[in-house]
Amino acid sequence: MSGHVTQLWRHPVKSHGREALGGVTLTRGQTLPWDRHWAVVHDSSKADGSEWVPCQNFSIGSKAPNLAAIDAKFDEATGQLTLTHPALGRLVFNPDTKGEQLIAWAGALIPQNRAQSERVVRAATQGFTDTSFPSISIMNAASHRDVESHLGGPLETERWRGNIWVDGFAPWEEFDWIGKRLSIGAAELEIKERVIRCKHTTASPKTGARDIDTLSLLNEGWGHQDFGVYAEVTRSGKVEIGDTVEAL
Known part of the structure; x- marks a missing residue:
């Protein structure tokens, strides 16, 4: 059949937006090109992107459901990523050089009783799939x-x-x-x-x-x-x- x-x-940044192709x-x-290419590490993790680590090291939708409402569009030529969320509006940034902008923009979506988003890391070996x-x-x-x-x-x-x-x-x-x-x-x-x-x-x-x-x-x-x-x-x-x- x-x-x-x-x-x-x-999903360019793990748990932070999806993009239709x-x-x-x-x-x-x-992995699929640019899928989970970046991830947001929380303040209880030492992950630096140099190797694959489990999802527990990152800010993810299972712990912060509001992240599920993010849409994404990545421009491969410029490295610019555009994220949108119904409560936060629009963010355009480069994940490699302006990761702190994502932390400031999406940080409010992380519940206070969870580990807080701290930094954006780029996958050196493979995408941060599960x-x-x-x-x-x-x-x-x-x-x-x-x-x-x-x-x-x-x-x-x-x-x-x-x-x-x-x-x-x-x-x-x-x-x-x-x-x-x-x-x-x-x-x-x-x-x-x-x-x-x-x-x-x-x-x-x-x-x-x-x-x-x-x-x-x-x-x-x-x-x-x-x-x-x-x-x-x-x-x-x-x-x-x-x-x-x-x-x-």
């Missing part, structure tokens, strides 16, 4: 519709923070791909493991308020709290909206 690509997303070139053994290997996350649109059916209403796909959305497959078929390879456009990826979900998905990407208990939805409906799969690029190539997706 084959399907097609319906959405492509990157029309196409992207994937490189073997690397896996120790350079992963790209793949989401199945049919599985999302199944969750919406269980919920009894619409649910924003942005809650899942996936990189590549595919359609044309059976609900939850993506879990059968683990250990196999997937051809997506000109690229090929090996499916490694399920994505275990956290409280970030409970927050609205429009308002940042926790409004839907997605974790209970998954546990009650399917006996797990997994959505999507992590993959690793095994063959470099261009991927665009509408490209064919085929399990090998």
